[in-house]
Amino acid sequence: MFTEIHAGGSAFDLGRRLGEFGREAVHAKLRPLALWRYLAAQAHTDKAQQMRRLVREHYPRYWQEIEGLASGLALPLDEVFLWNCRGDFARTASVDGCTTVFGQTDHGTLIAHNEDGLPxxxxxxxxxxxxxxxxxxxxxxxxxxxxxxxxxxxNEFGVVATVNNIRPMDIPTGIPRQILGRASLDAKSVDEAIAAVWDGPRAGAFHHAFGQAGTSRVVSVEATSEGVAVVEVTTIGGHSNHLVHDALDGVGQVITGSSGxxxxxxxxxxxxxxxxxDAQRAVAILRDEHHSVLPIYRCAADDPDDENTLATAVFTLTASAVEWRVHTRRVTDHPDAWGVVSLA
Incomplete structure (x- = not known):
């Protein structure tokens, strides 16, 4: 069964609840990873310390979430912080891949997303x-x-956000990309979401798709330390795990075989x-396995990026609401979770 959890209270309380939820999996499956050990070893480097100061200074509430997360996980704060910076160190294998499709349908705006992570x-x-x-x-x-x-x-304002991993060659010291992604969840509009991920100085790179109920606007945003490209989607589009917008053509990056x-x-x-x-077609695209070795929907034990599709989300945005559903299995049209966010 797909787990749904409810949490509230202070930022620390929210983080602690997340830590309690993830404690067993982190200790058993993540902390033994070479990637976790490598990141933990970076905790006292100048880069890590500067990133820590930037978060505490500019995003104290999200820092408190990380403090609560570490408490709930029963792990050292430095280790947990660096794990949440795993895409901000260029020499690490950056996990959490993903594919997104978006655009206009006869029934509203659609954003659909495969969440790909560690199998x-x-x-x-x-x-x-x-x-x-x-x-x-x-x-x-x-x-x-x-x-x-x-x-x-x-979020409660009908703002939808999806995120795809990007692998730039050069990642300077800056605000961790997961902190900027967290900031986008507090946005009251698409413009606020764009501003949240544009804020700098930033470290790692992400692709974001943003939309909002009450407007047909969808934007495809590639955010890097070298610049941010915002493309207004006028028809339909899609994105995997590398930069494709012309404005960032000169940014060095790694394009894996799977992403390409x-x-x-x-x-x-x-x-x-x-x-x-439409939604049915979007799901069919995200479940495509035409390429026997490098499919869109990934479930191979030997995936070359060490990623599998863990969930598929579909957001339909109308003039007054966001209807959403989440699938964790490829073989059924029945969602594992679903809901509606209605605008007041």
Missing amino acids: QLRGDCALLHARPDEGAAFTSFIYPGSIPGHTFAV ARQQRVNQLLAESAQRF
Whole structure:
């Protein structure tokens, strides 16, 4: 069964609840990883200490979430903070891949997303329904050991956010990308969400798709330390795990075989869907396994990026609401979780 958890209170309380939820999986499956050990060893480097100071100074509430997370996990704060900076060190294997498709349908705006992460975490993730004392209430997919804001989510203002991993060659000292993603969940509009991830100085890179109920606007945002590209989506589009917008053409990056193959296949399927793009078609694209080695929907034990599709989310945005559903299994059309965010 897909776990749904409810949490609220102070930022520390929210983080502690997340830590309690993820404690067993983190200790058994994440802390033994070479990636975790490498990151923990960076805790006293100048880069890590500067990033810590930036978060505490500019985002004290999210820092308190990390403090609560460490408390709930019963782990050293430095280790937990660095795990939440795992995409901000260029030499690490950055996990959490993902594929997103988005655009206009006959029934409203659509954003659909495959959440791809470590295969061993299948069954250990959850859907968080958060109602913090400060900031927006939101619903987000969460990983054990991580604060929310780097997967897929919808908040009380009808803002939908999805996130894809990007692998730049150079990652300077800056604000961790997961902190900026968390900030986007407090946005009251698409413009506020863009501003949240544009804030700097930033470290690692992400792709974000943002939309909001009450408007047909969808934006595809590539946010890096070298610049931010914002593309207004006027028809339909898709994104995997590398930069594709012309404005960032000169940014050095790693394009894995999986990311390249998924982007090519998504583009092909979207071109074929121009006259009939809807939620059913979006899910079919995200479940595509046409490429036997590098499919869009990933469930191979030997995936070359060490990622599997853990959930598929579909958000339909209308003039007055966001209807959402989450699937954790490929073989059924019945969602494991669903809901509606209605605008007042």
